[in-house]
Amino acid sequence: MLTERVKAALLTGGFTFPPLKITVNLSPSDLQKNGSHFDLPIALSIALQKEGADFGDTYFFGELGLDGSLKESADIFPLLLSLKNRGLVERAMVPKASLARLSLIPGIEYIGVETLAEAIALLKGERPAEPTPPATIAGERMRIDGVEYYWRAEYPEDFADVKGQEVAKRAALIAAAGMHNLLLEGSPGSGKSMIAKRLRYILPPMRLSEILQATQYAILGGETPTFAPVRPFRSPHHSASKPSVFGGGSGSRARIGEVALAHLGELFFDEFPHFQKSVLEALREPLQDHRVLISRVNAKVAYETRFLFVAAQNPCPCGNLLSDRHPCRCTELEIKRYQNRISEPLLDRIELYVQMRESDPEAQPSVDSATMHRKVIDAFARQMVRGQRHPNGKLDEREIETYCRLDEAAEEALLKAVRHFGLTHRSVANVKKVARTVADLEGAETIGKRHILEALGFRRRG
Template sequence: MKQLLSATLDGINAKKVEVEAAFTKGLPAFGIVGLASSSIQEAKERVKAALLTNGFSFPPLRITVSMSPSDLLKTGSHMDLAIALVIALQNENIDLEDFYVFGELGLDGRLKDTRSIFPILLSLRNQKLITKAIVPTESLEKLSMIPGITYIGVENLFEAIAVCKKEQPPREIEATPIDGETIEVGEVNYFFIKDYPEDFLDVKGQEIAKRASLIAASGMHNMLMEGSPGCGKSMIAKRLQHILPPMSLEEILQANQYALLGNEEPIFEPKRPQRSPHHSASKPSIFGGGSHHAKIGEVALANSGILFFDEFPHFSKTVLEALREPLQDYKVLISRVNSKIAYDTKFMFIAAQNPCPCGNLLSSIHTCRCSDLEIKRYKQRLSDPLLDRIDIYVQMQESSSEDKPSISSSSMHKEVIKAFIQQMKRGQKHLNGKLDEKEIEKYCILDNEAEQVLYKAVNSFGLSHRSVANVKKVSRTIADLEESKEIEKRHILEALSFRRRS
């Protein structure tokens, strides 16, 4: 046997690793070379115990296991099986060049799943480097979500050796179906769940905020809610997650890949993530970091879902200003001496804030206790470039005893799905809120009256180039909710009504 293929994570991408072994004359020893981390060096003891338990006798020779490329740092216990197989099958004439091998070994030879196997296989599949893999049986349930790979599940080392020698037929597995509802648009399946544990029927009044929430969810637009304490800002933010657009299989897989990289259990449901870091959270915890290796942060874990900042102005200035890059470029780059990693950040940003430090500036009942200087300082914590990246601004209404529920999450979700279908039928790769400049020119077509209204708004309000783009994207979503091909005057006017006034 010449070599086996395995892989290691380099940031969020997997890199192929070739594992081979040599038996040479000399004092009996067992060594691993090729820039292997301590977790792989520890594999020697697990591999020894597993091989001896399964009837393998070590020859009185020096055993050297090499992992190439030698300049790539290899980490993870998932390489145990590959190391054990190249030793156990050294004298066998077996060709496994098309197979990748993964699995952690117990001392008795039992194979175990590891958190890194799923993100590695997903990355290899996206790079079109893999078609077949030998994996632990207990990994099959989640790995079967990744299409395009033939899996051979094995319980232990003895069974893996038997499969390699073709003494035992491999287990056949079927792809695991996604739970929930399915719609097909342009030969692509999208998935969603009709489950509303927190319903918009619980939100009484706030009709403008509900309308803004529907528009924001339909196009994944960034939204800022400002209002007195207890008016329903957090209630609305929590309910938005359940009415978001359907997800493609790729989005579901990537969300679970990021969850595993964040040491969280994957949930293979078409449910977009929601992250709500506290305002005291550190910059590395939100954006990712680490002293040696770049670790994933909240903005990446929120990718394809919602990032919610409650008490928006109370976040540190460094966090607020650093937020501008992922909101604009939809990526965050973490640079360290040993690694540089870019994470996708196509999340829907939702923020909530009080109008002043005491929260009563807009109240007609309670008296504001803040001085003009305190209010000014509070407002100045949010810079104009940051606020310019928020598409929809809502000033919440004060709560009243006459407020009543008006619309359910189920009804809102139907409207969101209708708008989603309109966007996908146009051939968009991204939802309206995440369109780039070229896509805005292609998909956000205004009729003559709408063009004139927007032109007047630019001159009257001094809208920046980014603000104009945001208005077009929001009006495009409003038009999609009405199933209108072109953006009309009323769509532009409603989009302008959600612009923040300086």
């Protein structure tokens, strides 16, 4: 219990409790509070109550051991980051063991302490505080308009392992460069999962604020944070429940789900049609609005969900509808029922669609991940130089009109496509965003006809 930890730590440090009852008020009283990070401020308030110590604008966080030592607490990082984003904290006393990760949060002066006794001595002025230098991000970096972007040029799983499937690899390149949603359909063993798992390593660079936010979400999800410029990758099983995918759980605390943990990274749904219908339909909100809202009796929590969504599916229940080597055993009704598990509104939120045939075992690797990643970084840099805050795939309506400018031939080609295919307003926006990324990969300032045609070629036709 918190009370016993604080009492034991104070007694170990030589503090003598007066023959009085000590009451600590954590205001506001109507807000439920929990967490071991309250140990240090409560202990300091008790130990220094007679000193009349003025804590000023310093925040205190830390879990106390029974011997008075300060331990790391997973809650400190997300709390400090949230306070900093709201402009509420400039100075904080924290466990010294936490400095390596906490010093990544800029604009905060940290005082690292190892014991309660050391914290008391610092506040009494008996010893000076040692400044903590800011931490650095390991990896490659570039600067655009005064903003640093970071990435790792490491590819544990390489596209060089994928033989053939040139169209799918081209779609993966476009998806990564603009963070566009991607659906891969093909027979078992055609390489759908291989491409999805390699895609995570060629995603665009990250700002420091994005690295911190991804780390914050990981800690809230109980994950071990990396504090590295590596975008998250989440791949829930198709049997996953709706609360585990979108967040929730019992009690008053709204727990984070897979879609929020994938924020700024990749969310991969393998065996797409086999997910629960309620999960598939609920996916429309985070794909469209880039946020998910978890409501509980005492709290409502909104998480950002700007992720790259990748789905893989077979063309039919047996998987052999597109196969040149194995006959399909499914009836027309079974195929139709299988494909109808994915609604049109959900499919309309996926910009890129590829039908994959079986791989040619004699095909030679055409491109590796390092080459693809360099193209993604160059295309991403062009987007940021234009003044975009987000990659092309995450632009809103106003931003599409600003950044996705078409030349006359492209406008005419898109208009013909609208008339011929009956494209919805969302479909037209998706085509423009994909075409903008294709143009960025070529280094073109304006979207041309060939960019529109390639974007149209990746549309799914019902």
